[in-house]
Amino acid sequence: MRKFKRPRLKKVRMSADAMLKALLGSKHTVNMDLRANLKQVKKEVKEEVSYWRKNIEDKSDRKKMFDS
Numbered sequence: 001m002r003k004f005k006r007p008r009l010k011k012v013r014m015s016a017d018a019m020l021k022a023l024l025g026s027k028h029t030v031n032m033d034l035r036a037n038l039k040q041v042k043k044e045v046k047e048e049v050s051y052w053r054k055n056i057e058d059k060s061d062r063k064k065m066f067d068s
Contacts, residue, residue, distance in 0.1 A: 014022075
């Protein structure tokens with residue numbers, strides 16, 4: 001029979017910097033600006049989409065040349 005009931009673990013919000021500091025130790029200081037990284041990734045994706053649309057427009061012009 002169980003005499004001792006385990007307490008529920010609480011969810012703790014922790015920043016990425018704090019998490020890395022806890023994992024790597026206090027000697028290693030890694031500052032990650034995650035939001036800036038996300039913005040950079042989003043910008044790259046937008047550029048790819050614009051190039052993709054331009055390529056389709058170029059191909060549609062070629063198709064018109066062959067049709068006429």
